[in-house]
Every structure is written in structure tokens, then in C-alpha cells.
Amino acid sequence: MAEKIATREAYGKALVELGEKNKNIVVLDADLSKSTKTANFAKKFPERFFDMGISEADMMTTAAGFATCGKIPFASTFAIFATGRAYEQVRNSICYPKLNVKIAATHSGITVGEDGATHQSVEDLSLMRSIPNMCVICPADAVETRAAIFAAVDYKGPVYIRLGRLSVPVIYDENNFKFELGKSILVKGGKDLTIIAVGIMVAKALEAALKLKEEGIDARVIDMHTIKPVDKEAIVKAAKETGAIVTCEEHSIIGGLGSAVAEVLSEEAPVFLKRIGIEDKFGQSGAPDKLMELYGLTSDRIADESRKILKRLKTK
Numbered sequence: 001m002a003e004k005i006a007t008r009e010a011y012g013k014a015l016v017e018l019g020e021k022n023k024n025i026v027v028l029d030a031d032l033s034k035s036t037k038t039a040n041f042a043k044k045f046p047e048r049f050f051d052m053g054i055s056e057a058d059m060m061t062t063a064a065g066f067a068t069c070g071k072i073p074f075a076s077t078f079a080i081f082a083t084g085r086a087y088e089q090v091r092n093s094i095c096y097p098k099l100n101v102k103i104a105a106t107h108s109g110i111t112v113g114e115d116g117a118t119h120q121s122v123e124d125l126s127l128m129r130s131i132p133n134m135c136v137i138c139p140a141d142a143v144e145t146r147a148a149i150f151a152a153v154d155y156k157g158p159v160y161i162r163l164g165r166l167s168v169p170v171i172y173d174e175n176n177f178k179f180e181l182g183k184s185i186l187v188k189g190g191k192d193l194t195i196i197a198v199g200i201m202v203a204k205a206l207e208a209a210l211k212l213k214e215e216g217i218d219a220r221v222i223d224m225h226t227i228k229p230v231d232k233e234a235i236v237k238a239a240k241e242t243g244a245i246v247t248c249e250e251h252s253i254i255g256g257l258g259s260a261v262a263e264v265l266s267e268e269a270p271v272f273l274k275r276i277g278i279e280d281k282f283g284q285s286g287a288p289d290k291l292m293e294l295y296g297l298t299s300d301r302i303a304d305e306s307r308k309i310l311k312r313l314k315t316k
Helices: 007-021 039-044 056-068 079-085 087-095 110-115 124-129 142-154 201-213 232-242 257-268 288-294 299-314
Strands: 004-006 025-029 049-051 072-076 102-105 135-137 159-162 167-169 185-188 193-197 219-223 226-228 244-252 272-278
Touching: 004 007, 007 025, 007 039, 007 142, 025 039, 025 056, 039 049, 056 072, 056 079, 056 087, 079 087, 079 102, 079 124, 079 159, 102 142, 110 288, 124 135, 124 159, 124 226, 124 244, 124 257, 135 142, 142 159, 185 201, 193 201, 193 232, 193 257, 193 299, 201 219, 201 244, 201 299, 219 232, 226 257, 232 244, 232 257, 244 257, 244 299, 257 272, 272 299
Parallel strands: 025 049, 025 072, 072 102, 102 159, 135 159, 193 219, 193 244, 244 272
Antiparallel strands: 004 167, 135 226, 185 219
């Protein structure tokens, strides 16, 4: 069984690693540093850590100020507060002037679990993707998270990084892993259809592909870690070579990965598409695994929808 590590844990460790190399990195948090794992940085570099209290809008504006002084600020809180409560400040104080602020938001999606709908951000990717100048990343595992944090530091401009609470399977080998913003990763080759996934759903997509393989169905799996700018070339290539696409995300099907892929396909290479995600609903309180089943975010659902789309392709 694959080792499981929460992406927020990997974020906390990456921050400390980067803090040792780059003195310009500062970290801000909104009274949740133990949960977001920025407490690791605070312990090592207290003079470069700022707890802003429960004042997310203030935190984003302060991060913008740091960026104007040549610092590289990482602002962290739960995704619902980073993108919802502080939306205006992210839009007007960070993205409009294209400042070098990195927003690393944890506890995204329904896998926040028992905290319920008020804390389960299922629209954050949509909100951040729609703001001009914002780069949007959603890593699949701990290895990819570390790489994404390092890439965010090298990128000049606003970045939103979506992280989770739940421990997730480690997919990649850190000794043999290449990450590039805006370039997806071909996790598994295949010719019959393509499953494009993001975040926690990449592991589920791989599980589904293995189930389909037992039935003689050869599914391609792509990790679309950067949702903006999305890898148009990989999407068009997959459409032309496999003829059908299934997208998977722990997010609303409105405005996130599914929408991004649909936009590309409609303009460049129309093919059958099925979007798997949260279908215009709020989350609810419950155990993360049970919620994933309830909302149809499982490998069985991905395999089932893949079979259905292949049937449609045959009868076209």
C-alpha cells in the first residue's frame, strides 16, 4: 500500500527548506498555523513569521505590501477563507497589480470532513481561476506539493496553491520527478480514452485505470496539476488520440478543472466529455471517505463513467 501524506504536511516542510535558502521568504497566517503547518516555519524563523489573527483580508493586503518591498510572501489559511472572505483583497491588492504573493490554502474540498459545508470550499478553483494574472495549482501528492512550492517561488506573480487536510497516497518518486508550471504530467499512457484528474483525484484516476485495464480498456491518465495556465496542448493531443475525456476533481464541476478542459475542447477539439466532481451542491458534515462516496468521487465511479463514454463513442 502506498504511503500516505497530507499535502499540507509537505507544504510545511517545503517552507522550512525554502526559508533556509531564501531570506526574502516571509510567511503569514490567519491564526491557523498548526493546521496549515506554517507553524514549522514560525518555529525555525520567528522573525519572518507573522500571525495576522482571524483577519484574512488584512493578511492578504499585508502580503501585498511585503511583495512591494521585494519579499516573497506566503499567505496561508483554510481555502474557504483565503478565496472567499479575502476575495476582494486577492483580486484588487494582489492580482490587479500582479504582485509576487503566494497563497497556499489548506483544508480544501469536502475532505475537510466533519467541519461541514461552511468550511468545505468547493468553489475556490473557480474563484481563483477567473482572476486575471493568477496562476492556479492543485498538487496530487506530497512530492508534487514540494515541487509546486519551489516552482511558485521561482514564478514572478500571484500563485494560488490548493492543499488538503487528508493524508493522500504518494504517487511520485521524489528522486525521479519533474514539475513544470503549465505542463501536465502523463501518469499512465493509454489509447482508448483519457482521464484528466487533479489533486486527490489523481490517485483515484489511477485506481480506475487499473480496474479498466483488467477489462481490456486502455485508459490514459493525466495529472493536470496547473489549472491556470492549463496545458492546452496535452488536452488537444488526448482528445485527438483517444477520442473521449473524463475529468475528475474534488471541486464543483462549475469553474474548475472540468470547465477548463471543456473550454479547450469546445474551441480546439470537440470530443465526448464527462465531468466528475461536485454537481452544484454544498458539502456536508461527515467522515471524508464517506463524503467522497456520497458525492461520487471514487475510482468505481470514474471506471463506470469511462465505460459509459466509450459506449457512446462506439455508437457515434
